[in-house]
Amino acid sequence: MIFKDKTVIVTGGSEGIGAATARKFADAGARLVLVARNRKKLESIAGELRDKTQVEIFPMDVADAEACVNLLKKADFEFGRIDVLVNNAGYHERGLVESVPAEALGRIVDVNLRAPIVLTRLALPYLRAAGGGAVINVGSLAGRTPVPGSAVYSASKSGLRAFTHALAEELRGQGIKVALVAPGPVDTGFIMADIDRVSDMTFSQPISTADEVAQAILDLCGNRVRERAMPWLSGVLTTVAYVAPWLGRALKPMLERRGRRTKQALKAKLELSQ
Numbered sequence: 001m002i003f004k005d006k007t008v009i010v011t012g013g014s015e016g017i018g019a020a021t022a023r024k025f026a027d028a029g030a031r032l033v034l035v036a037r038n039r040k041k042l043e044s045i046a047g048e049l050r051d052k053t054q055v056e057i058f059p060m061d062v063a064d065a066e067a068c069v070n071l072l073k074k075a076d077f078e079f080g081r082i083d084v085l086v087n088n089a090g091y092h093e094r095g096l097v098e099s100v101p102a103e104a105l106g107r108i109v110d111v112n113l114r115a116p117i118v119l120t121r122l123a124l125p126y127l128r129a130a131g132g133g134a135v136i137n138v139g140s141l142a143g144r145t146p147v148p149g150s151a152v153y154s155a156s157k158s159g160l161r162a163f164t165h166a167l168a169e170e171l172r173g174q175g176i177k178v179a180l181v182a183p184g185p186v187d188t189g190f191i192m193a194d195i196d197r198v199s200d201m202t203f204s205q206p207i208s209t210a211d212e213v214a215q216a217i218l219d220l221c222g223n224r225v226r227e228r229a230m231p232w233l234s235g236v237l238t239t240v241a242y243v244a245p246w247l248g249r250a251l252k253p254m255l256e257r258r259g260r261r262t263k264q265a266l267k268a269k270l271e272l273s274q
Helices: 016-027 039-049 065-079 102-129 151-170 210-222 232-243 245-273
Strands: 007-011 031-036 055-059 084-087 133-138 176-183 227-230
Touching: 007 016, 007 065, 007 102, 016 031, 016 039, 016 084, 016 210, 031 039, 031 065, 039 055, 055 065, 065 102, 084 102, 102 133, 102 151, 102 176, 133 151, 133 210, 151 176, 151 227, 176 210, 210 227, 227 232, 232 245
Parallel strands: 007 031, 007 084, 031 055, 084 133, 133 176, 176 227
Antiparallel strands: none
């Protein structure tokens, strides 16, 4: 897909994977609409990229359906078209289900599942008016196999995965690509800032960079792949653990030991850098 003069909306676009994705699209010549709750962070990344392309920011909560309507109207008004929607905004409150406040569990579902469903539905007429385009959802390996300690997060990302595949079938042949990238641990503040509460199992898998995930998002806009698990081997392992849970339980102690070692090394590195 050629991104020159195309309009791309990135939710969660102020930092981490979202900011890396914005940079990739800017390098490719796309015009950007960046969405996040923190205006100051949005202004920072927008200021960085305005030498390369046109950038509009929209501070909002993606779980606010009315704000989603206004976001799309603004993007269409400013740039005259919408070509790509990247549903990247995410929320997580780690812990066993009974240890997490009920309102936080609801927030996980609202941000990770309900918001991208609603925003995608609202965006489809704009994508059609532009002659087609792409919706790329940022899932997780946790959505491919259940993760204790992240039960509702896993459920939200599993739901997003199912929505992606079902919608892709509904839109088959209509010129709108729908796809999902499902990374494991990514070197961003989403997990590094909360490293003590991240499960050892999470760190048993290779850690991707935000740039690697961002590149996968750009690639998914134009290729024929519907889902990209990252890293590939971790995607295979999550599939095996899902279809053969007894095998996943058998491997769990070994994977947790590996993850514990990786976490300890990462914490030591973080402490040295402070």
